[in-house]
Amino acid sequence: MTDNDLAYGIPSNWGRWGDTDERGAVNLITGEARARGAAEARTGESVSLARVTRSTPLTAGPFAPTTASTGVQTIMLHTGAGSPAMAEILLVNPHHPEITHLDAMSHWVEGGRTYPGVAQADSSGPLGVRHGAASAYADGIVTRGVLLDLAPGGRLAPGAAVTGALLDEAAARAGVEVLPGDALVVRGGRHLTDEWSGVEALPGMTVDAIRWMHEHGIAVYAGDIGDAHPPLPGEVPGALHRFGLGRLAIPLLDGCDPAELAGTCARLGRWTFQFVVAAARITGTTGLPVNPLAIF
Numbered sequence: 001m002t003d004n005d006l007a008y009g010i011p012s013n014w015g016r017w018g019d020t021d022e023r024g025a026v027n028l029i030t031g032e033a034r035a036r037g038a039a040e041a042r043t044g045e046s047v048s049l050a051r052v053t054r055s056t057p058l059t060a061g062p063f064a065p066t067t068a069s070t071g072v073q074t075i076m077l078h079t080g081a082g083s084p085a086m087a088e089i090l091l092v093n094p095h096h097p098e099i100t101h102l103d104a105m106s107h108w109v110e111g112g113r114t115y116p117g118v119a120q121a122d123s124s125g126p127l128g129v130r131h132g133a134a135s136a137y138a139d140g141i142v143t144r145g146v147l148l149d150l151a152p153g154g155r156l157a158p159g160a161a162v163t164g165a166l167l168d169e170a171a172a173r174a175g176v177e178v179l180p181g182d183a184l185v186v187r188g189g190r191h192l193t194d195e196w197s198g199v200e201a202l203p204g205m206t207v208d209a210i211r212w213m214h215e216h217g218i219a220v221y222a223g224d225i226g227d228a229h230p231p232l233p234g235e236v237p238g239a240l241h242r243f244g245l246g247r248l249a250i251p252l253l254d255g256c257d258p259a260e261l262a263g264t265c266a267r268l269g270r271w272t273f274q275f276v277v278a279a280a281r282i283t284g285t286t287g288l289p290v291n292p293l294a295i296f
Contacts, residue, residue: 008207008236011214013249014116021116022136024105024249028219029143033181037144041274041295047264049185049222049292050100051257058091071096094134094287097191100255102279105132107286108246115249128284135288137251138281141220145183145275145294146176149262150225155189159201161232162188162225164212174271180217183275185294187258188225204228205240214248220277222253222292253277253292261294268296 017027055072073091094101105115106129114123114132123131148170150156167186171178178184188203204227213221221244231237244250265271277292 008243009211010207010243010247012247014247016249017116019116020131022105022132024115024251025217025219026137026141026251028181028217029141030181033143033179033219036179036181037142037274040144040270040272043296045264045268045296047261047273047294047296049253049256049258049261049294050290051098051191051255053099053289055090058089071099092289094285094289095254097255099289100253100257100292101287102134102137102277102290103241103245103252103254103287104129104134104136104279104285105245105249105251108241110242110246115246124286129286130284133283134279134285135281135283137277137279140276140278141183141251142274142276143181143183143219144179145185145222145273146171146174146178147185147187147258147261147265147271147273147294148174148178149187149258149265149271151187151189152262152266156203156225158203159228159232160188160203161206161228161235162186162203163206163208164215165208167209167212174265176271178216178218181219182217183220183222184213184216184218185256185258185261185275186221186223186225187262188223189259191224191255191257202229204232204235205244206232206235207239207243210239210243210248213244213250218250220251220253220275222256222258222275222277224256224258226252226254253290254287256292264294264296270296 055074058073071093075089274295
């Protein structure tokens with residue numbers, strides 16, 4: 001922990017679950033927390049929190065690369081003459097904002113080290129990640145999810161600062177108590193790719209909101225509000241990644257689209273659900289595309 005971190009009142013979870021841990025705050029999901037989530041699945045209705053990601057051809061015409069803003073490019077292949085099967089090769093940037101993805105512990109490097117204090121040279125190299133890869137979550141993250149809708153029926157104002165008080169207000173409006181081991185889903189009605197023109201500033205999480213997550217024992221964060229673009233005045237740039245992922249070791253599900261979830265919660269009058277997400281067992285990556293599910 002640095003002096004600046006102490007000044008911001010942000011604790012460190014480095015070492016809390018051992019010097020070789022790779023899962024971070026997901027360790028807060030106890031058997032009791034999983035059972036609490038399972039109890040929320042009453043009707044079996046399922047809603048995805050993932051954005052629809054459209055692929056573009058890797059070539060448009062003879063060997064001409066495209067420049068479209070997408071995280072997935074595709075080459076279609078035929079498996080052979082006379083074969084009825086088709087296949088493709090995908091070129092995927094898992095941290096592209098158009099792709100709903102999981103940021104693993106290895107994604108953030110602070111002072112040449114990654115969680116929980118492993119030297120970057122020891123955690124990764126030219127052949128990929130050796131410690132804190134996204135595949136650490138291949139067994140799945142299963143717990144209770146809580147939606148905090150910060151702008152029901154609308155959108156947060158451009159450049160809005162999301163504070164702990166704002167999260168408390170949303171919880172009170174929904175009539176829910178956020179408990180240790182919960183997955184926190186936040187909706188603000190905005191997304192980075194909606195603002196590429198730079199006409200409007202994106203809202204963002206403040207240090208105060210991240211401290212709130214620690215105090216409530218959040219195990220995983222998902223939502224359409226992340227780090228502000230441009231940074232909020234007087235706030236630490238990239239606070240959600242620097243402190244939430246880097247210091248508190250809360251895995252982040254970036255690029256979520258909770259719009260359908262918010263509509264379902266409003267229709268059912270329920271803002272809690274079973275939360276399920278799993279990463280593919282592809283080793284050596286700092287993040288992977290995921291499809292988080294809310295099950296009612």
